Amino acid sequence: MHTTGGAAEAVAGREPGAAASARRPVVPYHLITALDDPHTRVPVPERRYIARSADGLRTVLLALPHQGRDPDLFLAEADASRYLLGPCAAPADALAGPGEPAWYSLPYLPVLPLPTVLAVHGGPLPELTVRALGAALAQTLAVVHGQGLAFAGVSPAAVLLSAAGPRLTCYGAVRAAAPNGAPRSGLPGLEAGSLPPEQASGSSPDFLGDMYALGAVLAYAATGYTMPERDELPAALRTIVARCLSRDPGSRPQPAELADALGDVTAADDRAAVLGPGWLPGRVIAALAHQSAAVLAAETPAAPAPSASSRTPTPSSPSRN
Structure with a gap:
């Protein structure tokens, strides 16, 4: 766990350690720990923390945009994520209110980013784990694509693993990084190997781009x-992974084809079979248990009532391709 403090500073775009006079809660959360290893070499699309509400009753995953990113685009994609369906989707459940710095939250459960999982395991994951991970994520993309939405944010850091299965986060990270028509190659937070070649050059994110990115995650x-x-x-x-990573979008598989190639998946209810006993290595299970215990034991300072309430607006339409 990577402990941090100073929730107000971090949420306001300052690193913990700013002047004590700035220590005023601007959202109803106190930071417990960073979710991502600060020394990871894998780009992370957003700043992520495990946090607790000011009243101490609710623990969440809190996401903030990187410095220099457009906060309005960040919030627009987080807002649109509330539409997401699918077994591994992770829709935002609260967003910044008017006048607040940009943030959104997800319900907390013990999770580790995929790069951390590899570090904990000591290297690449067993084929059983890779197959289960890929089949579950392919099922989710099939549902998201069926909604008419391109996820546009699949990458190793976007995949969080829990004992119950993966969670796919960072919806719309590619769209939020730069508008269509603008090159996206080399932008902070975007993992180059997960960015489809056509999107790196500025094309609009689409379904087959998601399949390229999922192939990169499996690789x-x-x-x-x-x-x-x-x-x-x-x-x-x-x-099957080489097909996902084809530079020709038309050669990439559809989500259902990928799921079938990776596991015996015939219906959404088969997710439990795909993620059956033993799908995660023992060291990863132990690390998840350690995180859960540490978060439960974490102490956060008492705080006055939050200065602004979160919002869960009802947008007119979600982001599309």
Whole structure:
């Protein structure tokens, strides 16, 4: 766990340690710990923390935009994520209110980002885990695409693993990073290997771009790299992952085809079978238990009533392709 403090400073775009006079809560949360390893080399699309409400009754995953990012675009994508369905979708449940710095929250459960999972495990994940992860995420993308939405944010850091299965976060990170028509290659927070070539050059995110990004996630889980050599992948995964990573969007599989190739998935209710006993390595289960205990034991300072309430507005329409 990477402990931090000074919720007001972090939420206001300042790192903990600013002048004591600035220590005023501007959202109803106190930070407990950073979710991501500050030393990770894998780009993370947003700043993420485990946080607790000022009354101490609610623990959340709190996300904030990186410095220099457009806060309005960040909030627009978070707002649109509230429409997301699918077994592994992670829709925002609260957003910044008027006049607040940009933030959104998700309900907390013990989770680790995929890069942290590889670090805890000591290297690439077992093929069983990669298959289960990929099948569950493909099921989710099938539902999201069925809603007419491109996820536009799939990357290793966007995938959080819990004992019950993965959670797909960072919806719309590619759209929020730069408008269509503007190059996105090299932008902070976007993992180059997960960014489809057509989107790196400015094209609008679409369904087949999500499949490229999911292929990069599976490659990362299996090898530690989003762009490995073909023979570095497990033999049984080479063909389907290579198809996902094709530079020709038309050669990439559809979500249902990928799910079928990775596991025996015939209906949404089969998610429990895909993520059955043993799908996560023991060290990862232990790390999740450690996080849960540490968060439960964490002490946060008493705080006055929040200065602004969160909002859960009803937008007229979600972001689309």
